[in-house]
Amino acid sequence: MSEEDPDLPREAEGDSLPFLTLVPNMVTTLGLCSGLTAIRFLMAGQFLTAVWLILFAIVIDGLDGLIARRLKATSDFGAQLDSLSDFLNFGVTPGFLVYQMAVAPGERAGGWIFVLVYIVCCCMRLARFNVAQNRAATNGDSRPATHFTGVPAPAGALMALLPAFISFETGISLADHPTLVELYIVVVGVLMVSRLPTFSPKSIRVPREKTVWIMIGLALLVGIMLAEIWRALIVMILLYAISLVHSAARVFLNRRRPRP
Template sequence: MPRSERSLPLLMLLPNLVTITGLCAGLTAIRFIMVERYDIAAMLIVFAAAIDGLDGLIARRLNAQSNFGAELDSLSDFLNFGVAPGLLVFQYALAGTYSTNWVFVLVYTICGCLRLARFNINRDAPLPAGAKPQFTGVPAPGGALLALLPLFMSLQGIVDASAFPLAYGIHLAVVGLLMTSRIPTLSPKALRIPRDKAIFVLVGTVVVIGLLVTRFWLLMTLFGLAYAGVTMMSIVNYLRRWRG
């Protein structure tokens, strides 16, 4: 029997199984949104973001990359970081106020779809000679993190974001527009940590694990604020170069 007709080893299917696990997390988040368990829904979206990219890493290590896996990952990202966060924010803060607030959810979700579509068509595009890969726009998982930041702060008890539905709706729409922008931004997948800084990474990991167990929403708030700060710096630098 030709090799192409043989069954693939289970190990080669592992990247797709990881992707499907993330997709299940996003679908289950929507299920908990329906019963108003916003805390569990947010945790599931965070879990999906945490394992995002793991499927690609495993695929590269196993030499199991495929167009099927890439498209599956993109569709999963759209549901996990486009649809689920939009629905979560709407049910938590926007549903009980003006019906026009749904427009903010549409803007965010459509922008997430456009961002992933743009990424798909540019994924295999050759770079000009001497050019370095550049990540533009807020990535889908980063967009979900920024979109849910006010919710994280509410669950931590810092502020009640549901008391400011219009402000939260505008925030959601702005995050969506940032996802489709051409502004160079930081992607966690592009981070490279020098080996001589390994001790700091170890200490940071211990602190993160400690907060993950004891003060989860505080940790997510700090992550969200840090990423928002980095994104704002990227926007300021982009505007300075554009003006110059």
């Protein structure tokens, strides 16, 4: 056989990719598998395991974009994969979990409508985010946003899971208060598609001399979450809700202020 057999298909130039460029998509796929597995466990009634898998997917969502930027491996395919993964992990899965914990035990058929509203709002939130990203890329605007418009999908998922966190911490059965849970999850969905400016971590700037205190604070936060995970998450979500109220009040006052 000659060194190059003409009967064998030749690899087109540019078909091969460096392995590192696949790492962000692999991380995104790992998060997607976590969300899908969470659905499997919540259908079996193992809600605690399902919540842990959703939390893992939230952590993964924060890592894949960071890894892609660090490795300079961003791509249109990765962006679309991440968006579809977010819809499942932060829209469909939390909605189904809340439905199974609060609505399904009482056989409230109408309760599904409220969960449906939340899932659709999450889908619309992600679609609007994609349009904004594409528009910024077209205009050549690479500046980090100082705030989000509406509650982002991962934060919305955490807020939607607040009833589950309270149930794990206190032992309260969500099936005893289905109406409150249904109304709450609709509010979360509306906040996701709202035009309310919300907190963005990208807007934080830390002075170099204070980085050591940030590391100490992070260690303290991790220790607290390991010791009292549900209580810590409840407090974090309540603090985030306070920031939403503050943002809404500031928008209202700015609109009421007379223009010169």
